[in-house]
Amino acid sequence: MEQRNSYSILCFILISFGVALVSAQQQCMNTGTFRLNSLYDANRRLILSSLPSSVMAQDRFFFQGSTGQEPNRVYARAMCIPGSTSDDCSDCIKTASNGLIQSCPNQTRAFAWRGEPTLCHVRYSNTSFSDVSSELNPNNVFNNNVFNNTGDINTNLTEFAAKWENLTAHLIVAASTENSTPSSSSNYYKADAVALTPFQNIYALMQCTPDSSSLTHDCENCLKQNVADYQSCCRQTQGGVIMRASCFFRWDLKPFSKAFGNITVASPPPLLQPGKRFNGIVAILVPIVVVAFIIIIILVLTARRSAVLCWRRKPYEELDFDQSGISTVDSLQFELKTLEAATDKFAMSNKLGQGGFGEVFKGMLPNGTEVAVKRLSKASEQGAPEFKNEVVVVAKLHHRNLVRLLGFCLEGKEKILVFEFVHNKSLDYFLFGQWNNHLNIDCKGIYMMFFSV
The missing domain is CATH 3.30.430.20 (Gnk2 domain, C-X8-C-X2-C motif)
Structure with a gap:
């Protein structure tokens, strides 16, 4: 008890008389x-x-x-x-x-x-x-020295304590780790610094003698006791030194002992005033909201486009056109022999013309209906399901200015479309053929042809 009081009195004397470092x-x-x-x-x-x-x-x-x-x-x-x-x-x-x-x-x-x-x-x-344990008695005032400045910490004490404790804990681990050169002053040594404010840093140094034993954790125990001694005595003063015969700890708000020349301290983020802080938050949130909005629009458009493509690519068996009476593709299919009979086996005398996708022949169905039979090129890479699906979609279209698709034929390599026969030829003939010299059809007239009811 007497020794403990002696230690407290020593700390009080050091603070009262301003024992400098x-x-x-x-x-x-x-x-x-x-x-x-x-x-x-x-x-x-x-x-x-x-x-x-x-x-x-x-x-x-x-x-x-x-x-x-x-x-x-x-x-x-x-x-x-x-x-x-x-x-x-x-x-x-x-x-x-x-x-x-x-x-x-x-x-x-x-x-x-x-x-x-x-x-x-x-x-x-x-x-x-050889014996470090005798140095670790905190009440033995003759085996340690505590020196501190008398100035108080002029900053947020909570923030200071957190940074100071993190720094000292880091130094204890680093300094107490033995390296590959035991007989060297670089063994059991560490100096480092951390930013406290944009204009002030905390500097700290720890050193144990190189002959410390890692097996008994001599350095680690000695440094921990030094830190504990400082915290119990002088933790809210600027700077301090705790020394024992085998270990040393010092920290300050300024560099010392030429130990920090190669240490770079990262500056803390500047403290913003309330108004500037709000503006800073707005400056961060606005771009994020705009980017998120753009991404949502892109995703919606992409989803709609994918839905349309998926609908277009549905197998023909899934299509249902009950409103026009076309519920299955089978109702549109002609037999090849029927079309061969109608066109006299695609005789050249019945040939009406030829386009980029195949030849067109005039034909007569058994019920007397005149048709235009388009025999698609056999080189087409379009598959049977896709061909049938497009037939059903086109057959759904009804307009007084469009040629109506009556059906199709799909046998072997043959892909044939059957249209109603137009006696007055096709619209492209009037627009681009010799008849355009006799007709005066402007853009408005063409528009009315397609979109009038």
């Missing part, structure tokens, strides 16, 4: 001390002073080693985030090491996270760095 944070761990100018002190100074060159000798900006013999052996590690330049990394580690010597003069364990000119980490201890 300083460029370096040292943590002296009260787990033991040593005498000044002792062998342990000498070994500590030796290994800390060698860290800048040791890290620069590594391609992956991470070094871990030790110097001296037990019980005065000193273990140390140092690292810089990916993308750091050699000069920035060296200066950062050197400054952090000197800060530990000055701030922790006789502590056997300490660590530092420095944020400028890049983010780097330095740690030393009298034991190897």
Whole structure:
């Protein structure tokens, strides 16, 4: 209970006195001390002073080693985030090491996270760095540091909280996933940003030490505890740093540590004023309604056309013309021998003419009716059902200015139409033949011929 109160008092002091996000944070761990100018002190100074060159000798900006013999052996590690330049990394580690010597003069364990000119980490201890679980006690104020700005969030808190939580959850998953280069600062690291407003972004960074164990989820547990510590202390303030000996979390409303140079943040959609929002909705809905209306018209016309075509293509057995007395196609059919007798077997003496679809012969039926027999070309590709269907449709037509179809014949390859015989020849003869020199038929007269009753 006393430790919990101590943690709350620390957060209150940090907020009240406006502890800024300083460029370096040292943590002296009260787990033991040593005498000044002792062998342990000498070994500590030796290994800390060698860290800048040791890290620069590594391609992956991470070094871990030790110097001296037990019980005065000193273990140390140092690292810089990916993308750091050699000069920035060296200066950062050197400054952090000197800060530990000055701030922790006789502590056997300490660590530092420095944020400028890049983010780097330095740690030393009298034991190897193998146990991360001891760092995760939220009430142990000596194993974590909480730093925050004193400014409040000047935006919609609900929207901010949703974006902030989504970003930190994404970073925890990304940073705690081990990659193929375990001995590298790029392992267990992630920096990203999300747009808060058209003019402001949320920037966040998470880093675990590369020696974290993926089997025991050291990095994931450590980062989750950092986020929980910040939320319980300072969640409505602008920016914050939570650091432990094995993991680091920082977020702010401005870039930091040169960690976001290659990160592109997508701008959020602009907020519309009420009037402009209504106009925007209208501008979207009107084209949609117009397009939908046009599509409906096209579908209706297509459906009607399909219905007409389907009606035209019905088999002749389905047609019913009871109003004219033609109920079946059989009543219109002539036998071939009847037509051969009527035309004297299509004698040339009875031939009236020839068109594009066949020859026309004059004939006399047994009942004395004169007919014009049109013998269609045998090369026609029209099938028997289609031929019969068209015969029934044409036979339905009645007009005083049209030649009436009396019937048909369909035997073998023969397709024959039987029309009433017109003594005064056909209309095209009067319109286009030699008789048009004697007749003065204008367009109105032609129209009246076809459409008068």
